[in-house]
Amino acid sequence: MKRYLILAASFSVLGFASAQAQVFPSATHDNSARITQTGNLNVGTINQAVNNIINGQGNAEIIQSSNRGDAAITQTNANSAVPGGFDNTALIDQRRIRNTASIDQIHDYNATRDNRATIVQITPDALASIGQRGDKNTATIRQFNTSSTPTASIQQNGKVNTAIVRQEGANGFVDVRQGTFDAGAGISPETFNSRVEVDNLGLNANIFVSQIGQTHIADINEDGANGTITVEMEGSFNDVIVTQESTNGTVEIATMGTSFSNDVVVVQDISDVGSTARVTQSGFYGRSEIEQLDSVAGGGDNLADVDQSGVASGVGNIVSTILQNGGLNDAFVTQAGAFSLSDIMQTGVGHTATVTQ
Amino acid sequence: MKPRRFIQTGAAFAAALMLAGSAVAQVSGEDSLLGSLDLKPQLGSGTLFAEPAQASELSEDHADHENTSVVRQYGLGNRAEVNQTSSAYGAFAIVSQYGEGNLADVHQCGCGNFVDIVQDGTANLSEITQTGRGNVFVHRQYGDALAVSVTQYGGAQIAITQTGP
Numbered sequence: 001m002k003r004y005l006i007l008a009a010s011f012s013v014l015g016f017a018s019a020q021a022q023v024f025p026s027a028t029h030d031n032s033a034r035i036t037q038t039g040n041l042n043v044g045t046i047n048q049a050v051n052n053i054i055n056g057q058g059n060a061e062i063i064q065s066s067n068r069g070d071a072a073i074t075q076t077n078a079n080s081a082v083p084g085g086f087d088n089t090a091l092i093d094q095r096r097i098r099n100t101a102s103i104d105q106i107h108d109y110n111a112t113r114d115n116r117a118t119i120v121q122i123t124p125d126a127l128a129s130i131g132q133r134g135d136k137n138t139a140t141i142r143q144f145n146t147s148s149t150p151t152a153s154i155q156q157n158g159k160v161n162t163a164i165v166r167q168e169g170a171n172g173f174v175d176v177r178q179g180t181f182d183a184g185a186g187i188s189p190e191t192f193n194s195r196v197e198v199d200n201l202g203l204n205a206n207i208f209v210s211q212i213g214q215t216h217i218a219d220i221n222e223d224g225a226n227g228t229i230t231v232e233m234e235g236s237f238n239d240v241i242v243t244q245e246s247t248n249g250t251v252e253i254a255t256m257g258t259s260f261s262n263d264v265v266v267v268q269d270i271s272d273v274g275s276t277a278r279v280t281q282s283g284f285y286g287r288s289e290i291e292q293l294d295s296v297a298g299g300g301d302n303l304a305d306v307d308q309s310g311v312a313s314g315v316g317n318i319v320s321t322i323l324q325n326g327g328l329n330d331a332f333v334t335q336a337g338a339f340s341l342s343d344i345m346q347t348g349v350g351h352t353a354t355v356t357q
Numbered sequence: 358m359k360p361r362r363f364i365q366t367g368a369a370f371a372a373a374l375m376l377a378g379s380a381v382a383q384v385s386g387e388d389s390l391l392g393s394l395d396l397k398p399q400l401g402s403g404t405l406f407a408e409p410a411q412a413s414e415l416s417e418d419h420a421d422h423e424n425t426s427v428v429r430q431y432g433l434g435n436r437a438e439v440n441q442t443s444s445a446y447g448a449f450a451i452v453s454q455y456g457e458g459n460l461a462d463v464h465q466c467g468c469g470n471f472v473d474i475v476q477d478g479t480a481n482l483s484e485i486t487q488t489g490r491g492n493v494f495v496h497r498q499y500g501d502a503l504a505v506s507v508t509q510y511g512g513a514q515i516a517i518t519q520t521g522p
Binding site: 315327333335336338339340341342343344345346347348349350351352353354355356357 | 424425426427428429430431432433434435436437438439440441442443444445446448450
C-alpha cells in the first residue's frame with residue numbers, strides 16, 4: 001500500500017511548483033497538489049488548509065488506477081482573509097475496481113469565485129461523495145462503468161450551487177441534498193438558486209433529491225427499468241422536472257411544510273407499463289403536470305396520484321394536469337383548496353379518473 | 358426548458374373549456390331542441406336562479422372563482438368520478454367520454470355548481486348528484502343503451518339529450 005498524506009497546501013507535487021509554498025500560509029494563497037497512484041489498495045489524501053488556517057486558492061488532484069483505491073481531498077476555509085475571495089478546485093479520477101472517493105470543500109458565503117469538485121470513476125462498485133458549503137459551488141460526479149452498483153452522494157449548502165450526477169450501471173444509488181450540509185465552522189445563512197442535474201442510464205436505479213430553500217431546480221432523467229425517484233422540496237418557487245423513459249418506474253415528489261408556488265413536471269414515456277407518479281404539494285399554490293405515455297403499444301397499468309392540499313388566492317394557483325394513454329391507467333386528483341383546476345385526459349381502454357375537490 | 362406541454366392556466370384554460378364545448382358542437386342540431394345549452398353565461402349572471410339572493414352570491418367574475426375539473430376520456434370501459442363538495446363559490450366540471458361502456462359519476466354539493474357531460478358511444482352510464490341552490494347540469498348522450506341517473510336538491514337547472522343512431 002502506498003500512502004500519501006499531504007498536509008497544508010504549501011506542498012507542491014509533480015509540476016505544481018510554487019516558490020511560496022514553503023511559506024505558511026502562502027503569500028499568494030495558491031496551493032497545488034497532485035497524487036498519482038497505480039496498484040492496489042492505494043490511499044491518497046490531500047488536505048489543504050489544515051487546522052482552519054487560510055491557504056486560499058487550492059488545486060488538488062488524485063489520479064488512481066488501482067483496485068480498492070481510496071482518495072480524499074479536503075479544502076476547508078471559513079472566514080477567508082484572502083482579498084477578493086478565493087476558489088478551490090478538486091479532481092479525483094479513479095479507474096479499475098471498487099474505488100472510493102470523497103471531496104469536502106468549505107469556503108465563504110458570498111464568495112466571488114467558486115469551488116469546483118469533480119469525481120470521475122470508471123470502476124464497478126464505485127463510491128463517491130462530495131460535500132460543499134458556501135456559495136457558487138459546483139459538484140460533479142461521473143460514474144461511467146456499466147457493470148454495477150455506483151453510489152453517488154452530494155451535499156451542498158449555500159447559494160447558487162450546482163450538483164451534477166451522471167451514472168451508468170445497474171443498481172445505482174444517487175443521494176443529493178441541497179440546504180442541509182453544515183459541516184465545519186459556521187452555519188449556512190440561506191440557500192437558494194441551486195440546481196440538481198441527475199442522469200441515470202442503469203436498471204434498478206434509486207435516486208433521491210432533497211432541496212430546501214428558494215428557486216431551486218431539480219432536473220432528473222432516468223432511463224432504466226424499475227427506477228425509483230424521490231424528490232423532497234421545502235421552500236418556494238422550486239421546480240422539479242423528472243423524465244423517466246422506462247417501465248415499472250416510480251416517481252414520488254413531495255413539497256412539504258409551508259412550501260410556496262412549487263412546480264412539478266413528470267414524464268414517464270416509451271411504452272410505459274406499471275409506473276407510478278405520485279405528487280404531493282402542500283403550503284401555498286402548486287402546479288403539477290404528469291404524462292404517462294405509451295409511445296409504442298401495449299403499455300398501461302400506470303398510476304398518477306396528485307394530492308394538492310395547498311391554499312390558493314386565484315385561478316391558476318393550484319393546477320393539476322394528467323395525460324395518460326394505453327390501457328388500465330388510473331388517475332387520482334385530490335385538491336383541498338379553492339381555485340383548484342384539474343385536467344385529466346385519458347386515451348385507451350379501462351381507465352379510471354377520480355377527482356375530488 | 359420546462360416541457361409545459363399541456364399546462365392550462367389563464368387563456369389556455371379558457372381554451373380547454375372551449376374544447377369541451379366544441380366537443381358538443383357536432384350536435385348543434387340536437388341542441389336546438391333545447392335552445393342554447395350553453396348555460397354557463399346565464400349561470401354567471403344568475404338569471405337561471407329562481408331566488409334573487411342567488412344573484413348576489415354570483416359575481417361577474419364568478420367563473421374565475423370556482424374549482425374546475427375537466428376529464429376527457431377516449432376509448433372503452435373508462436370511468437370518470439368527480440367529487441366537488443368543498444367549493445364555496447361553486448364548482449365547474451366537464452366530463453367528455455368517447456367510446457363504449459363508459460361511466461361518469463359526478464357529485465357536487467353547494468351552490469352555483471355546473472356540470473357538463475358528453476358521452477358519445479353505446480352503453481354509457483352517467484350518475485349525477487347535485488345538492489344546493491342554483492346548480493346547472495347539462496348532459497348529452499349519443500348512442501344505444503344509454504343510462505342516466507340524476508339527483509338534484511335545490512333550485513337546479515337540467516338539460517338532458519339522449520340521441521340514438
